[in-house]
Amino acid sequence: MSDTVLLPKRLRAAEVVVALKDIGRxxxxxxxxxxxxxxxxxxxxxxxxxxxxRDRLTNVTTVNIGGALARAAESFVSRPPAVEPELPxxxxxxxxxLTAIADRFIFQMRSLGRFLAMLGDEVYHVGVYLKERKGxxxxxxxxxxxxxxxxxxxxxxxxxxxxxxxxxxxSAEQLRLFGADIYLADLxxxxxxxxxxxxMTGVILAGKVGAAITAELASxxxxxxxxxxxxxxxxxxxxxxxPRLLAITLVVPLLVAMADVVGIFGGIVVxxxxxGTPPSAFIAEMVxxxxxxxxxxxxxxxxxxxxxxxxxxxxxxxxVGRSAEEVGRATTESVVLSITLIILIDCIFAFIxx
Amino acid sequence: MDIISAHDLVVGYGRTEILRxxxxxVPEGRITAVVGVSGSGKSTLLKTLAGLLPPLSGGxxxxxxxxxxxxxxxxxLLFEQIGVLYQGGALLNSLxxxxxxxxPIRMQHPKMxxxxxxxxxxxxxxxxxxxxxxxxxxxxxxGGMTKRGALARALVLDPDxxxxxxxxSGLDPITSALLDDLLIRLKExxxxxxxxxxxxxxxxxxxxxxxxxINDGGLRFSGDYADLAAADDAFIRTFFLRKxxxxxx
Ligand SMILES: Nc1ncnc2c1ncn2[C@@H]1O[C@H](COP(=O)(O)OP(=O)(O)O)[C@@H](O)[C@H]1O
Ligand SMILES: [Mg+2]
Numbered sequence: 071m072s073d074t075v076l077l078p079k080r081l082r083a084a085e086v087v088v089a090l091k092d093i094g095r096x097x098x099x100x101x102x103x104x105x106x107x108x109x110x111x112x113x114x115x116x117x118x119x120x121x122x123x124r125d126r127l128t129n130v131t132t133v134n135i136g137g138a139l140a141r142a143a144e145s146f147v148s149r150p151p152a153v154e155p156e157l158p159x160x161x162x163x164x165x166x167x168l169t170a171i172a173d174r175f176i177f178q179m180r181s182l183g184r185f186l187a188m189l190g191d192e193v194y195h196v197g198v199y200l201k202e203r204k205g206x207x208x209x210x211x212x213x214x215x216x217x218x219x220x221x222x223x224x225x226x227x228x229x230x231x232x233x234x235x236x237x238x239x240x241s242a243e244q245l246r247l248f249g250a251d252i253y254l255a256d257l258x259x260x261x262x263x264x265x266x267x268x269x270m271t272g273v274i275l276a277g278k279v280g281a282a283i284t285a286e287l288a289s290x291x292x293x294x295x296x297x298x299x300x301x302x303x304x305x306x307x308x309x310x311x312x313p314r315l316l317a318i319t320l321v322v323p324l325l326v327a328m329a330d331v332v333g334i335f336g337g338i339v340v341x342x343x344x345x346g347t348p349p350s351a352f353i354a355e356m357v358x359x360x361x362x363x364x365x366x367x368x369x370x371x372x373x374x375x376x377x378x379x380x381x382x383x384x385x386x387x388x389x390v391g392r393s394a395e396e397v398g399r400a401t402t403e404s405v406v407l408s409i410t411l412i413i414l415i416d417c418i419f420a421f422i423x424x
Numbered sequence: 425m426d427i428i429s430a431h432d433l434v435v436g437y438g439r440t441e442i443l444r445x446x447x448x449x450v451p452e453g454r455i456t457a458v459v460g461v462s463g464s465g466k467s468t469l470l471k472t473l474a475g476l477l478p479p480l481s482g483g484x485x486x487x488x489x490x491x492x493x494x495x496x497x498x499x500x501l502l503f504e505q506i507g508v509l510y511q512g513g514a515l516l517n518s519l520x521x522x523x524x525x526x527x528p529i530r531m532q533h534p535k536m537x538x539x540x541x542x543x544x545x546x547x548x549x550x551x552x553x554x555x556x557x558x559x560x561x562x563x564x565x566x567g568g569m570t571k572r573g574a575l576a577r578a579l580v581l582d583p584d585x586x587x588x589x590x591x592x593s594g595l596d597p598i599t600s601a602l603l604d605d606l607l608i609r610l611k612e613x614x615x616x617x618x619x620x621x622x623x624x625x626x627x628x629x630x631x632x633x634x635x636x637x638i639n640d641g642g643l644r645f646s647g648d649y650a651d652l653a654a655a656d657d658a659f660i661r662t663f664f665l666r667k668x669x670x671x672x673x
Contacts, residue, residue, distance in 0.1 A: 204534055207519075207527070290516075297476050298514040302528040302577075303503040309531075 074103045083115040090119060097129050107134040117143055135204040146295055169391045185385050188307065192381055195308040196315055205308045214317035221278045222325060226271055230329040234258065234336020251345040256354040256359035258337030264423075269416055271322070272375030276408035282381035283314060284404035287387025288397040296388065309383050318376040326372045330365065340422045371419055378415060379408045427452040427585060427617050428473060432482035435465065435472040441480055441641070444470045448636055448646045450585075455611055455618045457628045457649070459663075460638030466590055466621040467511070469638070473619065475502045475547065475586050504532075507578030509588040513570035515562040515577070522558040525549060525577045532581060546582040549573075552606060568599035575606065585617040586610065592627050604630045625664060637663070 073096045078085055096102045104123060109116070120143050123130045135143065199206055241257050287310060290296050299306045334356070341347040386404035390396050426449035433446040434550045442465040450456045458466050459580060471477040473484065478493040485491070487505060492498040492548045513594065516605055520583035529536055549555045552572035557565065565573060578586055588607065592600030610616045622628055628649070629637065635652050639659055645652060 148448060189672065205531065210531070286470040293512055294510040295516055297474075298473070298510055298516075298574075300476060301474050301503055301506065302531060304531045305529075307656075319618045 073100060074105055076105045076107070078110040079108045081109045081119075082111065082113050086115045087118045090122070091308055093123065093127070093130065093163045101129040101131070102127075103131045103133055105133050106136065106139060108138060109136065110141055110244055112142070118382070154367070164267065181389075185382070188385050188388075189381050191307055192315060192384075195305070195312050199308065199312045199316075205305060206312050210313035211316045211320075215315045215321055217282075218279050218314075218317050218321045219276075219324070221282065221298050222271075222274055222321070223328065225278065226274050226325055226329050227332045229274065230262075230267060230270055230333040231336045233270060234262065234333035235340055237261060237266070238337045238340035239344075242340060246345075247415045252342075252347065252351070252355050254271045254337060254341050254347070255355035258341075259356035259360040260336060260364065262333040262337070263330055263360055263368045265368075265416075266366050267326055268371040268375060269412070271325055271329055272379065272412040272416075274408055275318070275376055276383075276405050276412065278378040279318070280408045281401050281405050283380060283383040284387040284401045285397060287384055289394075290357050290389035291388055291390050292392060292394055292397060306388070307384075310388075311380070314380050314384065314399050315377060318380050319373060322373050322376045323369055326365075326369050330368070367419075367423060371416070374415060374419075377413045378411045382408045382411055425452045427482055428486055428619075430473075430482070430484040431505055433484055434480040434482050435468050435474070435477065436480050437477070440592065443638065444642055446643050448643060450617065451506075451634060452617050453611065453615045453619060454633040455631045456634040456636060457617060457632035458621045458636045458638065459623065459628055459632075461663075462623060464638045465641070466623075466638060470508075470587050470589055470621055474506060474508050475499045488609075495624075504581075505584045507581070507583035507586045509571065509575050509578050509591055511589040511593055513562070513574040515570060517562050519561075520558070521549070521554065521560050521562065521565065521573050521576075522542075524562070524573065525558075525580050528577065528581050538588070541619060544580055548576040551579060551610075552576045558559055562653065566611070567594050568603065571595065571603060572606070575603075579610070582614075584615075585619065588618060588620045590623070592622065592624055597626075600624070600627065601630070607631055621642060634672050639663075 075089065075093055075096065077089055081089070092106065093102055116139070120132065120135075123132065128246075238254060238258055242251075242254055245254055245257075287296075290310075296306045299309055338349045338352050341352050342349065362387055383404040386400045386407060390400040428450035430448050432444050432492055434441055434444050435446070436442040444467070444572065460466050468477065471481055473491075475491065483490055486502055489501075515521070516527070519527065521621060522545055522593075524569055526541050529541050529544055546555055546558070553577050554572055554576060556641055557569060557573075562570060562573070568595065575588075575591075591603050591607065595603065607618055607643060608631055611618060620627075620631060635645060635647065635649050636643060637652075644659055645655055645657065652664070654664045
């Protein structure tokens with residue numbers, strides 16, 4: 071017994087979609103005959119439908135295809151076969167997917183390798199520069215310091231202050247339940263020095279400083295300025311990166327010190343407003359919980375994040391493709407890369423430190 | 425004397441070969457034009473000769489010594505002997521024209537007294553008639569000025585060979601002719617060797633002593649410009665046909 075689908079007189083894209091659904095459903099329960107007897111009005115979607123059922127559906131017979139439609143179908147069928155995208159030729163879809171994933175993985179591993187190689191080179195370049203004072207444009211470190219500080223100071227202070235207030239308000243509520251008001255000082259001190267200031271500063275550096283570095287170096291690469299440096303006998307990885315690395319190393323301590331103060335100030339404001347704790351009592355309590363070691367570790371962490379941002383964004387900038395559009399993409403990728411690395415490294419620090 | 429000679433040179437990127445089996449020589453003190461349609465691999469060849477892109481196989485000698493891409497010393501030696509004029513100029517935007525031209529001196533000879541640096545920079549800028557614009561920034565230079573400024577930077581340390589990638593691209597015919605005159609003057613007054621990439625027939629006609637014609641992944645013609653016209657080759661005819669129509673006009 072064969073199911074018959076009688077197609078309508080007008081069979082254009084809208085009707086084709088409906089018919090295809092119908093056919094698909096019926097095919098599951100047995101052979102189907104498609105009757106084209108009534109079809110008068112058709113277009114390329116009709117022809118595509120015809121092709122589709124003939125090529126893909128084995129249980130389907132087509133009948134009563136009229137003269138005009140048949141002629142159109144013939145020329146349609148004789149069009150060149152669609153070019154399959156060239157994929158690694160392994161038999162099935164799963165195999166192809168695996169190959170694609172493997173290729174991607176190898177590519178990522180290679181990038182990681184190049185990134186680590188660059189990190190090593192940069193440490194070497196900075197060391198050699200500090201000894202020989204050569205290969206870098208005079209005064210460039212100061213320019214970069216000014217530029218980085220100018221870009222990041224205001225926003226770091228503002229955001230850290232807001233974060234300080236937010237975590238204080240959130241924790242105050244909990245602490246009040248236990249009558250442990252004064253411990254807000256300990257909590258804010260620890261959270262700020264050890265975790266929030268380094269992490270927030272790192273993320274803001276990734277967005278403000280890292281993105282700018284990638285954009286600048288990527289456009290220099292695309293405009294052949296990096297090639298130009300090389301043929302002048304300058305090592306671009308040194309000339310461009312060393313001033314930025316030195317600058318970030320010098321700017322971060324200032325940033326961290328400032329941010330610690332501002333963040334704790336946020337806590338003081340909240341403690342004063344909700345519990346009436348005087349600032350002096352807040353600070354007296356805080357210093358029982360935190361000391362210079364905590365500040366030091368926070369600082370070291372932030373310097374590591376800063377280097378991560380500069381090397382990561384420099385890497386993205388210098389390995390950009392050759393068209394202008396890729397500058398934008400490299401910039402986005404650089405921010406994502408930096409933030410990912412920062413969180414990863416922060417996690418490693420957490421394991422080491424606690 | 426040939427200052428560059430390539431042997432069975434293959435240039436390209438990664439696994440993609442762009443030009444194969446190149447054997448040619450660049451004579452000293454002459455202008456050699458590298459000619460070919462857009463995308464044929466002229467810039468790729470230039471990058472390889474300028475020490476920026478390792479050959480995929482084969483190699484080339486520069487001033488009688490094979491260039492070894494694996495040796496930093498060999499590349500450094502090459503960089504000391506060449507100057508490159510990039511297609512877009514490639515001046516650093518953050519530095520004034522003066523500082524751009526001074527950059528190679530400051531980097532190669534950090535101990536050079538400032539007075540000497542100034543003299544060298546102004547001498548180089550004067551050659552390209554830009555001494556008056558020394559304090560301008562690249563963003564404020566016209567296309568022709570940018571190219572000339574970049575040429576001044578390429579010349580400031582007196583290279584033996586100057587590579588120019590499409591010096592006249594993006595310039596009006598008059599500015600481009602002036603730039604060509606400048607290249608000829610460098611050859612005639614300083615005996616400089618120039619390798620000029622171009623696809624402008626007029627420019628080839630004006631400047632070229634020798635021609636390397638690139639087509640279809642290889643070298644189609646290598647020889648004196650004078651012999652080019654005599655070459656019995658369909659592609660060469662087609663390529664230079666435009667010249668005739670220009671002349672008619
Ligand atoms: N960085 C690159 N990576 C891969 N392929 C490239 C790169 N640069 C150029 N190509 C390719 O090499 C070929 C030659 O390019 P190019 O040397 O710039 O040509 P020309 O200078 O003669 O116009 C082109 O097909 C181009 O797409
Ligand atoms: Mg080119």
